[in-house]
Amino acid sequence: xxxxxxxxxxxxxxxxxxxxxxxxxxxxxxxxxxxxxxxxxxxxxxxxxxxxxxxxxxxxxxxxxxxxxxxxxxxxxxxxxxxxxxxxxxxxxxxxxxxxxxxxxxxxxxxxxxxxxxxxxxxxxxxxxxxxxxxxxxxxxxxxxxxxxxxxxxxxxxxxxxxxxxxxxxxxxxxxxxxxxxxxxxxxxxxxxxxxxxxxxxxxxxxxxxxxxxxxxxxxxxxxxxxxxxxxxxxxxxxxxxxxxxxxxxxxxxxxxxxxxxxxxxxxxxxxxxxxxxxxxxxxxxxxxxxxxxxxxxxxxxxxxxxxxxxxxxxxxxxxxxxxxxxxxxxxxxxxxxxxxxxxxxxxxxxxxxxxxxxxxxxxxxxxxxxxxxxxxxxxxxxxxxxxxxxxxxxxxxxxxxxxxxxxxxxxxxxxxxxxxxxxxxxxxxxxxxxxxxx
Numbered sequence: 001x002x003x004x005x006x007x008x009x010x011x012x013x014x015x016x017x018x019x020x021x022x023x024x025x026x027x028x029x030x031x032x033x034x035x036x037x038x039x040x041x042x043x044x045x046x047x048x049x050x051x052x053x054x055x056x057x058x059x060x061x062x063x064x065x066x067x068x069x070x071x072x073x074x075x076x077x078x079x080x081x082x083x084x085x086x087x088x089x090x091x092x093x094x095x096x097x098x099x100x101x102x103x104x105x106x107x108x109x110x111x112x113x114x115x116x117x118x119x120x121x122x123x124x125x126x127x128x129x130x131x132x133x134x135x136x137x138x139x140x141x142x143x144x145x146x147x148x149x150x151x152x153x154x155x156x157x158x159x160x161x162x163x164x165x166x167x168x169x170x171x172x173x174x175x176x177x178x179x180x181x182x183x184x185x186x187x188x189x190x191x192x193x194x195x196x197x198x199x200x201x202x203x204x205x206x207x208x209x210x211x212x213x214x215x216x217x218x219x220x221x222x223x224x225x226x227x228x229x230x231x232x233x234x235x236x237x238x239x240x241x242x243x244x245x246x247x248x249x250x251x252x253x254x255x256x257x258x259x260x261x262x263x264x265x266x267x268x269x270x271x272x273x274x275x276x277x278x279x280x281x282x283x284x285x286x287x288x289x290x291x292x293x294x295x296x297x298x299x300x301x302x303x304x305x306x307x308x309x310x311x312x313x314x315x316x317x318x319x320x321x322x323x324x325x326x327x328x329x330x331x332x333x334x335x336x337x338x339x340x341x342x343x344x345x346x347x348x349x350x351x352x353x354x355x356x357x358x359x360x361x362x363x364x365x366x367x368x369x370x371x372x373x374x375x376x377x378x379x380x381x382x383x384x385x386x387x388x389x390x391x392x393x394x395x396x397x398x399x400x401x402x403x404x405x406x407x408x409x410x411x412x413x414x415x416x417x418x419x420x421x422x423x424x425x426x427x428x429x430x431x432x433x434x435x436x437x438x439x
Contacts, residue, residue, distance in 0.1 A: 021059070022047070022059055023059060023060070023062055023063030023066060023101075024066070025040075025062050025063070025065075025066045026066075027066055027069045027070065028040045028062060028065060028066050028069065040062075042139070043058055043061065043062055043065075043139070044058075044062065046058040046137065046138045046139060047059045047062060049138070052133065052138065054133070054136065054137045054138050054153070056103040057103045057104050057107070057137050057153060058104075058137055058138075058139075058153075059103065060101035060102065060103035060104035060105075061101070061103075061104040061107065061137070061153070063100075063101050063104075064095060064097060064100075064101040064104055067097065067100070067101075075095055075096040075097045076093045076094070076095060076096070076107070077093075077094050077095075077096055078092050078093070078094070079092040079094050080092060081108050081156055081159055082159075083159060083160050083163045083173065084160065085215075086173055086215045086216070087177075087179075087215060087216045087217050088173070088175060088176040088177045088179050088214070088215065088216075088217045089110065089111050089173025089174055089175065089176050089214075089215065090108055090109070090110055090111070090159055090173070090176065091108060091109040091110075091111065091176055092108050093106070093107045093108055093109065094106060095107065104153075106154070106155045106156050107137070107152070107153050107154070108153075108154045108155070108156065108159055109150055109151065109152045109153070109154070110136075110150075110151040110154060110159065110162060110163065110166075110173065111144070111146065111148035111149075111150065111151075111173060111174035111175070111176055111182065112148055112149040112150075112151060112166060112171050112172070112173060112174060113148060113149075113171065113172050113173070113174045113182050113207075114142075114143055114147065114148065114149050114182075114184070116183075116185050116199070116200040116203040116204050116207075117185050117186065117187050117188055117190055117199060117200045117203070118143070118187060119187075119190065119200075124169065127169050128140070128149070128166070128169075128171075131162060131165045131166055131169075132151050132162070134162075134165075135154060135158040135161055135162035135165070136151055136152070136153050136154040136158065136162060137152060137153025137154065138153075139151075139152045139153050140152070143184075145240075146174065146175070146181050146182050146224075147174070147181075147182045147183065147184030147226075147235070148174040148182045149171075151166075172211075173214075173215065174214065175214040175215075175217075175222070176217075177217040177222075178217045178218075178219045178220060178221050178222060178375075179213060179214055179215075179216070179217035179218070179219055179222065179223075180210050180213040180214045180219065180222075180223050180224075180225075180365070181214070181222050181223065181224045182214070183203050183206060183207050183224070183225040183226065183227070184203075184226050184227070184235045184237075185199040185200060185202070185203040185226070185227035185228075185235065186199055186227065186228050186229050186234040186235050187234075188200060188227075188229040189229065192229060192230070193311065193315060194229060194230040194232060194247075194304070194307060194315075194316060195229035195230060195247060196229055196230055196247030196248055196249055196316055196320035196321065196322065197229065197245075197247050197320060197321060197322050197348035197349075198348065198354075199227045199228070199229045199245075199247070201354055202227050202245055202322075202348065202354060202357060203225075203227050205354045205355070205357065205358050206225050206357070206358055206361050207225075209358050209361070209362065210225075210361070210362075210365065213365065218369070219365075219368065219369055219372075220368065220369065220372035220373060220374050220375065220376055221372065221374070221375050221376055221377055222242075222377070223242045223243070223365060223368060223377075223378065224240065224241045224242050224243070225241060225242070225243045225245070225361065226240060226241035226243075226244050226245070227245045228244070228245070228246050228247060229247040230246070230247040230248070230302075230304060230316065231246060231247070231248065231302045231303060231304040232304050232308065233246060237325075237328065237339070238325055238328050238338055238339050239328045239329075239330075239336065239337075239338050239339070240328055240329070240330070241325075241328050241339065242326065242327060242328065242329065242364075242368075242377060242378045242379070243324070243325075243326060243361055243364055244324070244325040244326075244328055244339045245322045245323075245324055245357070246322060246323045246324075246325065247316075247320065247321075247322050248302050248316075248320070248321065248322060248323050248345065249302070249316045249317035249318070249319055249320045249321070250317070250319050250321065250345050251297075251317035251318060251319040252295070252297045252317055253295055253297060253300060253307075253314055253315070253316065253317055254314070254315045254316070254317060254318070255293060255295060255313065255314055256312065256313050256314075256315075257292045257293070257313075259310070259312040259313040260291065260292055260293050260310065260313040261290075261291045261292065262312075263310050263312070263313055264287070264291040265291070269287065269291070272287060273287055275309060276305075276306055276309050276310060277293075279305050279306075279309075280303075280305065280306065281301060281303055281305075282296075282299040282300065282301055283296075283299070284296040284297070284299040284300045284301075285306060293313070320348075321345050321346050321347045321348050321349075322345075322346050322348050322357075323341060323343065323344055323345060323346075324341075324342050324343035324346060324357075324360070325338075325339025325340060325341050325342065326339055326340055326342045326364065326378060326379070326382070327339050327340050327377070327378055327379025327382055328379070329377050329379055337379050339379075340379070340382065340387070340402075341401070341402050342391070342394075342396055342402070343360070343396065343399075344399055344401035344402060345401070346360075363394055363395070364378070364394060367390075367393055367394055368381065371385070371393070399424070400420070400421035400424055400425075
């Protein structure tokens with residue numbers, strides 16, 4: 001909101017900056033003074049919506065939030081709120097200062113699963129907004145950290161009617177509590193040339209299989225699937241998902257040397273060396289005198305930098321698939337962790353391939369349900385029992401590609417690693433080259 005718009009809003013609210021009955025919010029008002037849009041402005045817009053049934057709720061919400069800032073204490077408590085036949089999906093919030101702010105005494109959140117790849121039509125978006133204006137506060141977040149559409153602000157009596165209308169237009173509750181959480185996938189092959197598999201198909205295949213685990217919490221703690229079509233990982237799967245499916249390729253990266261020359265001619269050799277060649281983490285790129293680029297594909301780690309900067313010149317190889325990582329999460333019992341590579345390469349071309357992905361996901365889910373302690377993520381289970389025992393339990397043979405830096409790891413002797421790796425790849429070649437990187 002511009003300074004002029006803010007002045008008009010204050011004038012419309014009265015000389016003292018608020019209309020009759022509105023809670024004063026001097027501390028929240030300061031948050032609107034910065035250069036960036038403020039959530040406070042959005043809440044006030046809902047509060048000032050003339051004739052809307054949710055306006056009193058948003059007024060008391062702002063009053064309670066101001067009170068929280070003054071006291072430096074949150075005043076929300078949990079409880080149990082759900083819809084018929086479901087065990088999760090609604091985040092209950094009851095106010096501990098309901099006597100002072102009665103209109104917002106209940107401010108529940110419905111987690112609604114988004115379409116795979118976040119594909120919406122404008123008609124569907126309008127329907128979603130209309131439903132929430134009828135039953136909730138009008139406050140919607142696209143999307144929460146869990147990937148859900150967050151319909152925030154609803155009374156207990158309105159939860160079921162709101163869900164019924166959302167369900168009628170094809171939407172369902174997402175996960176909450178100790179359950180499978182809502183899966184997310186990037187826009188992928190619909191719009192991105194870096195896509196290495198059908199992210200939407202993988203998302204829907206897994207989601208349809210595990211819907212019961214999402215709606216009826218029965219796990220030791222949360223479990224998340226996320227699907228990214230390439231190493232850019234636009235849905236933050238590597239560090240936010242228990243089961244991350246990241247698109248990759250195992251043949252040579254494709255290079256269009258004419259586009260390379262055009263880029264160098266436009267940007268200059270110095271810029272190309274400084275911003276592309278020198279930025280390669282494994283020094284796999286080299287710029288030749290004729291302005292072409294050579295790629296050492298054995299050293300390439302698929303960091304995606306050169307493909308992002310020179311997207312017309314570089315593109316993923318043709319032998320595409322996905323890497324599966326297990327155990328990414330934010331801090332809990334153990335600090336923030338990135339996912340651990342468990343399957344370096346899995347082909348995802350045919351229906352059978354996606355079925356194998358789903359079956360592997362089921363194996364991980366079953367292991368987690370049977371072996372994890374209460375309130376423990378799968379990475380913490382892996383840390384507790386050790387990676388060798390974990391791989392044995394899920395039936396995955398240790399793969400040399402799982403070792404990130406064999407030549408710098410104090411646990412791996414270089415000569416032994418190279419010898420054993422060669423034996424491994426020779427054995428896999430005799431078996432038919434099953435889903436492993438060639439080198």
